[in-house]
Amino acid sequence: MRMSRGVEWVLHCCALLAELPPGESLSAAQLARFFDVPHAYLAKKLQALSTVGVLRTSSGPSGGYQLGRDANEIALLSIIDAVEGVGRCFICTELRQQGPSAVSTHRYTTPCGIARSMWRAEDAWRSVLSKTTLKDIVRIGNVEVPAEQRRRAQIWLRSEKG
């Protein structure tokens, strides 16, 4: 169970977009250059985010991506669900209904106990991610990211806009 690499990319992209002045946007190509990742594949992932409204797109020159709503309204879970799909990690194929001991289907009212246990763990995971927002990420960054890096990022953004 490894998470897609694209998840890391879009999380960083969203964090960067969250620090952008209101109204400004960055194109997929610019984001790809900033993080040094293949831009076409990154665009495919960002596209998924715009579909669900986490990001908002604008076409044409000086277009690009910006946050679809306030940073404190965007939970990490929304981003991950958009990129990875909303399905559960653990899939129950009703194994208990196969083999020599199975009885008729309608006898199984509650979901499989194993599946419920696994899903309870997933719920805990999703709960944490739903409570963590982009705003939290930015707040952490404001404290921990080296000032030098923040300054360089600002310079880079200026040069892109120039």
Place this chain on the structure above:
Amino acid sequence: MRMSRGVEWVLHCCALLAELPPGESLSAAQLARFFDVPHAYLAKKLQALSTVGVLRTSSGPSGGYQLGRDANEIALLSIIDAVEGVGRCFICTELRQQGPSAVSTHRYTTPCGIARSMWRAEDAWRSVLSKTTLKDIVRIGNVEVPAEQRRRAQIWLRSEKG
């Protein structure tokens, strides 16, 4: 992020082994027949469990798998880690150290804030799974599994031993 199908298989296998009379064992082939899954592939997964001590193997005729320790000492997390690998789901490639804003490596003391947020969610997931044991699964089964199915399973076990 989808979990391997083999996880479901081995969880059901462990649950079945947990209800076996002490000292008895079931071979991979028998378990595969019981759940109607490819036995060679199942054996590959069970093998991983015996490596870490969750299961104990015995060779030769009337050999097979049995629990390596008491059912209440086997957490679901142990099983999943053995089958899926112990690595984290979210992998941080230190994206912040790439691109035009990166500064020298030694300036990054704490792990990336995004990674820490993701790992906090994983920890919640692992916490639930580490607190759920095979004994809990058996307990749930004793209440919820139809009596008819339990009876059939007993009959099947007898016929296999015969």
Place this chain on the structure above:
DNA sequence: GAATGGGTACTCGGATATAACTTGTCCGAGTCTCTTAGG
């Protein structure tokens, strides 16, 4: 000088190849059991 029309260049979005991993299969080494021969 202002407005308008068109061209251009940039954007996103979806369809298309490649790589990695999960899934599935096979065969070989080892071991317990059963049989059988001998004492």
Place this chain on the structure above:
DNA sequence: CCTAAGAGACTCGGACAAGTTATATCCGAGTACCCATTC
């Protein structure tokens, strides 16, 4: 009748293919901007 040796068959364990998903890429549709032309 008991013991022991050997053959046999069953077990697990690791090496070997096929299908599916993630990764990476390309090209087309659409849009805003810029410039030239016209009024």
